[in-house]
Every structure is written in C-alpha cells, then in structure tokens.
Amino acid sequence: MKIFTTEQIRSWDQFTILHEPISSVQLMERASMAIANWISEHCKNHKKMVVFCGNGNNGGDGLAIARMLYLKGFDVDVFVNDPKGKFSEDATINLKRLGDISGVSVRKFSQVEQYGFDEKMIIIDALFGTGLSRPLDGEYKELVELLNTKDNIKVSIDIPSGLATDGILKDDSVVLKTDYTLSFQSLKRSFLHPETGKYTGEIKILNIGLHREYEEAEKTNYFVIDDDLAESIFKPRNDFAHKGNYGKALVVGGSYGKIGAVVLATKSALKTGAGLTFxxxxxCGYEILQTSCSEAMFAxxxxxxxxxxDIDKDMTVGIGPGLGTHEDTRKGLLSFLKNYTKSMVLDADALNIISENEENLDFIPKKSIITPHPKEFERMFGKTEDSFKRLKLAVEKARELAIYIVLKDHHTQIITPNGKVFYNITGNAGLAKGGSGDVLTGILTSLLAQGYSGEESCxxxxxxxxxxxxxxxxxxxxESMLPTNVIDELGSVxxxxxxxMNRKL
Incomplete structure (x- = not known):
C-alpha cells in the first residue's frame, strides 16, 4: 500500500473527479456514505450522535454523515461555528440539504458548554481534515480541549482534528484524542509514528473508490507492508529442493550470562527455514546451545x-545477540568487519561496538542490514527531536552508507539505500520484551541466507x-507472551x- 502526502491525496481526489467522471459533491457523498454505513453497522447500541463540523470539506463530510445517520434512524445533533458563516462550496450544499430535514438541529459551538452529553452518545469529529497545516487556535482549540475531557466514544473522520498528515505541527499542539479514525483509501504517515499515532485510536481504512490509475502511476517513497506485499515476496519451498538450496546461516553472539539471546536468534533462524544453521x-554456551538448538551446529x-x-565466505552472518562489548570482542569484531565485504545482519552489541567511533560506520559492508532500536540509532547517528526527524536522518544514513536500516518501533520502519521507507503494521506491544529483537535477527539472517534480497529480507x-x-x-x-512463543508461531504464519499460495494456484 502506498502512502501519499496531503498534496497527493488532494490530487487523487481531483484525478478521480476528472477521470471517473464524478462531481466533487458526489465524491463527498460517496465518502460520507461509507462512513455512515460503518457507524451504522458498528454502533448499533448507540442511538445518539453529535457531529462537530468545520467549514471546509471535512465539515462537509460531517454534515452529509449527520443527514445519512438521521435517515438510518439515529438521533443526531450538529454543531458548527456559525450556520450563517462561510463554508466550502460542497459543505454549503450539504448544510442546505441538512437544513431541509426538520429532525436535526444545527447549533453553534458557543452553545456546546450548555449541551447535555449523554454517556452513550457518540461524538463525531469532522472539524479539520488532511489539509490542516497549523496548530488549532481560538474557538477550535477550546472546543477540542473540551471534547477531550468527555468520556464519550469519539470517531474522527479521515484524521483526528489538530493532527497533521505528514509530520508534527508543534509539541504543544492540541489534538483530539479519538477512539476510532475512519480514514479514506490509505493510511497517513502521522498514523504510524508514536508522537502522533497515539491520537488516532483504532484505524479503519474505508475504500471510497478513488481512481486506481492514479494510485498505480503516482510515485512515492513511503509504503505500508500489508499482507499482499509480504505474499508477493514469499517463495514457497520447492518440493525437489535440498538443504543446499536454502543457504548457510551463521548467528554470532552470546557471552557469559547472555547465552539466551543467541539461543533465541539461532532458534528463529532454524524456524525460518535456512538450509544449514550454525x-x-x-x-561457556556450548552445552546450552547444543541442548536447546540441537539442529544447529556449534562453532x-x-x-x-x-x-x-572465523567465518567462511559462503555463510550469511547475523552478529550481535548477547555478544557483549568486552575489549577482545570489540577488537575482533572491528578487525573482521574491516576485511569482510559480504552483506550481513548487525544488531544489539554489534551496533553498540560500531557506535563507539563514527569511523566504524564505514566498516559496515554495503547492502548489510542493521536493526537498531531508537536508543541504538541515537548512539550510532545522533539525537533527533522526534521520530519523523529520526526517520529523515535514517533515510540520509541508509543512502550514505548503502545499507538497509530496520528502525524498530511500534510501527517498525525499513529504510532502503535508495530512499524508500516501508512501515510495518503487524506486531503488538507484546514484543516489548527483552529477546524480541534477537528473534528478528535470526529471521533476517535466515531469509538473507536463503537468497532473498536485502529489501525482500527486511x-x-x-x-x-x-x-x-x-x-x-x-x-x-x-502481557504473557514470550519471544519463544513468537518463534513457535512462525510455523503458523x-x-x-x-x-x-495454493489457493492462488
């Protein structure tokens, strides 16, 4: 799935209007109907809706949704800045259509403090859409601050009001903290970063039939890893293959007291399908490894x-889990990296050793994969103000060093040497445990050994x-899942x- 900027989203709307063809107000009707249908289907126990509408096209969506929900049998109240104020052309049309329905009252924002919010009432946010480029202020800021104090379920249309599409407006900006974001056609970048994604609640992407030709042709460097993309990369095992067809994976790591990390990486490399795993x-870890990972060979x-x-050239190497940073380990690793040119996976203490001196970065072989969490990234490349700036720096460093960076986060970002960014949307907070990164290192090493490219492996x-x-x-x-449970479930995936794959055949 491609991720587009605010300008590209606007162009996508216009392309659809010109090439379907369809009028802008008809497209608004289509989008509003998708929202109204979703709310009607999922909110059957809530009969009262209160819709807050801005003066732009997001407000126009809200006015149309209010009309549709009323016709579906919901009790609906609407708030706007001023019913006689200036609205966008399409919002004006929908305000008039709503005015023709006697059962829906349209009130001013100034009346909201006297309004009786019932606990089962749903608040629908249609104040500002993807075009917002400045922090909320004045009456809108006060309104959102008030709505944030309410315990009612909140549903935002397209994007929570106060949130930018492609970044952070200001650290102290007021944003509506919603329970559900019903967005159109594709995810927005701000949904996928910790500072901004915390406002979106559960995200639902609704297909409103924007023109496929634009989506296919329009260029972007930002993508979401969805199931279709993963399935297109996956190569089913050949029935006539042998272990030599699936490569040799070597996991390097472990130190006294940290053997568990290299055990996890080895197990996940085995479970991901490498032909031979070492x-x-x-x-000090010999007996533990031979007992717990009997299918792998010990060196x-x-x-x-x-x-x-001492690593053979025909092996694909993953270095770091539980490695430690002993002086002998540091010297050995840096000496190895200076003389090794094949791409590899570097994680954990391997990254910590490299980060000790900026010159060490040049020792990372081209097309290698590094997997830093935010603190490791900071040690390697420097501190940034927020995750958007961190990602921008990662793009620069991936290009400069010709490497793949797997920047671990709630939505891990994969940055390629040619500047592409892939956001992952699988996974959950259960991975916030020691050992989860070691499992990932084993998986990546195994896929790289099997002949997947660096980008495909990531x-x-x-x-x-x-x-x-x-x-x-x-x-x-x-809470209770363990990294070993993740390894066990690789077989299910x-x-x-x-x-x-078999169904497609």
Missing part, C-alpha cells in the same frame, strides 16, 4: 565471550516477526502463507 559463540569463538570471528522478515507475535498474543496475551 552458531558461533563462546565455549567456538572464545571462552567466556567471542574474541575471534520486508518479509519484519512482517513475519510481527505476524507471529500477533498469533502469540491471541494465544497467550500481550508460514502455514497460512502456503495455504494462500
């Missing part, structure tokens, strides 16, 4: 920590990791993928 770890890299990195790997976590959360809850 673990290079210190001798000794030291006694209590890894101090030498997209499919992050999606697999999140999807398995969603299955684990269903079984064990977000691959089973689902193979079933879908």
């Amino acid at each position: 673990t290079l770890a210190p001798q 000794k890299g030291g006694e209590l920590w890894v101090d030498h990195f 997209i499919l790997g992050v999606w697999l990791h999140g999807k398995a976590a969603d299955f684990a959360a269903e079984k064990y809850s977000k 691959f089973g689902e993928l193979n079933t879908k």
Whole structure:
C-alpha cells in the first residue's frame, strides 16, 4: 500500500473527479456514505450522535454523515461555528440539504458548554481534515480541549482534528484524542509514528473508490507492508529442493550470562527455514546451545565471550545477540568487519561496538542490514527531536552508507539505500520484551541466507516477526507472551502463507 502526502491525496481526489467522471459533491457523498454505513453497522447500541463540523470539506463530510445517520434512524445533533458563516462550496450544499430535514438541529459551538452529553452518545469529529497545516487556535482549540475531557466514544473522520498528515505541527499542539479514525483509501504517515499515532485510536481504512490509475502511476517513497506485499515476496519451498538450496546461516553472539539471546536468534533462524544453521559463540554456551538448538551446529569463538570471528565466505552472518562489548570482542569484531565485504545482519552489541567511533560506520559492508532500536540509532547517528526527524536522518544514513536500516518501533520502519521507507503494521506491544529483537535477527539472517534480497529480507522478515507475535498474543496475551512463543508461531504464519499460495494456484 502506498502512502501519499496531503498534496497527493488532494490530487487523487481531483484525478478521480476528472477521470471517473464524478462531481466533487458526489465524491463527498460517496465518502460520507461509507462512513455512515460503518457507524451504522458498528454502533448499533448507540442511538445518539453529535457531529462537530468545520467549514471546509471535512465539515462537509460531517454534515452529509449527520443527514445519512438521521435517515438510518439515529438521533443526531450538529454543531458548527456559525450556520450563517462561510463554508466550502460542497459543505454549503450539504448544510442546505441538512437544513431541509426538520429532525436535526444545527447549533453553534458557543452553545456546546450548555449541551447535555449523554454517556452513550457518540461524538463525531469532522472539524479539520488532511489539509490542516497549523496548530488549532481560538474557538477550535477550546472546543477540542473540551471534547477531550468527555468520556464519550469519539470517531474522527479521515484524521483526528489538530493532527497533521505528514509530520508534527508543534509539541504543544492540541489534538483530539479519538477512539476510532475512519480514514479514506490509505493510511497517513502521522498514523504510524508514536508522537502522533497515539491520537488516532483504532484505524479503519474505508475504500471510497478513488481512481486506481492514479494510485498505480503516482510515485512515492513511503509504503505500508500489508499482507499482499509480504505474499508477493514469499517463495514457497520447492518440493525437489535440498538443504543446499536454502543457504548457510551463521548467528554470532552470546557471552557469559547472555547465552539466551543467541539461543533465541539461532532458534528463529532454524524456524525460518535456512538450509544449514550454525552458531558461533563462546565455549561457556556450548552445552546450552547444543541442548536447546540441537539442529544447529556449534562453532567456538572464545571462552567466556567471542574474541575471534572465523567465518567462511559462503555463510550469511547475523552478529550481535548477547555478544557483549568486552575489549577482545570489540577488537575482533572491528578487525573482521574491516576485511569482510559480504552483506550481513548487525544488531544489539554489534551496533553498540560500531557506535563507539563514527569511523566504524564505514566498516559496515554495503547492502548489510542493521536493526537498531531508537536508543541504538541515537548512539550510532545522533539525537533527533522526534521520530519523523529520526526517520529523515535514517533515510540520509541508509543512502550514505548503502545499507538497509530496520528502525524498530511500534510501527517498525525499513529504510532502503535508495530512499524508500516501508512501515510495518503487524506486531503488538507484546514484543516489548527483552529477546524480541534477537528473534528478528535470526529471521533476517535466515531469509538473507536463503537468497532473498536485502529489501525482500527486511520486508518479509519484519512482517513475519510481527505476524507471529500477533498469533502469540491471541494465544497467550500481550502481557504473557514470550519471544519463544513468537518463534513457535512462525510455523503458523508460514502455514497460512502456503495455504494462500495454493489457493492462488
């Protein structure tokens, strides 16, 4: 799924109007009907709606929705700034249509403090849409602050009022904190960042029939990893294949007291399907690894920590889980990186060692994958004010170093060397546990070993990791699920993928 900017969304509307063809007010009617149908279907226990409408086209949507909900049997009240004020052309048409219905009252914002909010009443926000480019102020700011104090269920149309589409307006901006955001056609970038996504509640994307030709032709560097994209990358296993067809994955890590991390990475590499899986770890982890990961082969890299990195050229390497930052490990890793040119996966302590000196960044082999969480990213590349600026910096560094950056977050972002950004939407808060990143490292290393490209490995790997976590959360809850549960559920995800592939045939 492509993600478009505010300007591109506006152009998409205009392209649809010109090429369908359809009038702008008819397109507004179509969008409003999609919203009204969703609310009617999902809010059957709530008979009273109060709709807050701005003067622009988002307000026009709200006025049309109010009319449609009333005709569907809901009690509806509407608030606007001034019924006699200036509205957009299409909003004016819908205000007149609403005025022809005697059962819906249209009130001024100034009357809202005297309004009796029933606890079962749903607040519908149609104040501002995707075109907002400045923080709310004056009467609108006061209104949103008041609505935020209400315990009623809130539903925002297209985007919560006060929220920008492509970034952050100001840290102290007032934004409506909604329970549901019913948005049109595609996700917006602000839905996917922690500072702004916290306002959206549950997001529902409604297809309003915007022209497919525009979507296919329009260029963007921002994408969402949906199931269709993951399925298009996945390569079902060949029935006549042998282990030599699926590569050699080597997981390097572990140190005294941190063997569990490399166990998790090894297990996930095995479970993701590498033909042969090896673990290079210190001798202190030998019995643990041979017992817990009997399908993997052990290579000794030291006694209590890894101090030498003897790695064959035909192996695909993932380095970092539980590695530690001992001086011998640091020297060994940097010496290895200076003389190794094949792409690899670098995580955790491998990144911490590299971040000790800016010059070390140049030792990362081209087309490698690094998987920093925000603090690791900061240590490597510097501090940024917010996640949007962090992503911008990541795009610059991915280009500069010719690497893939998997920037871990609630919606993990994959940044490619050519500047593309892919947001992942699988996964859940159950992954906020130590060991989850180690599982991802094993998955990525295994996919890279099997011949997936760097971009394919990142997209499919992050999606697999999140999807398995969603299955684990269903079984064990977000609180109780463990990284080992995520590994176990990889089989369920691959089973689902193979079933879908067979159906397509």
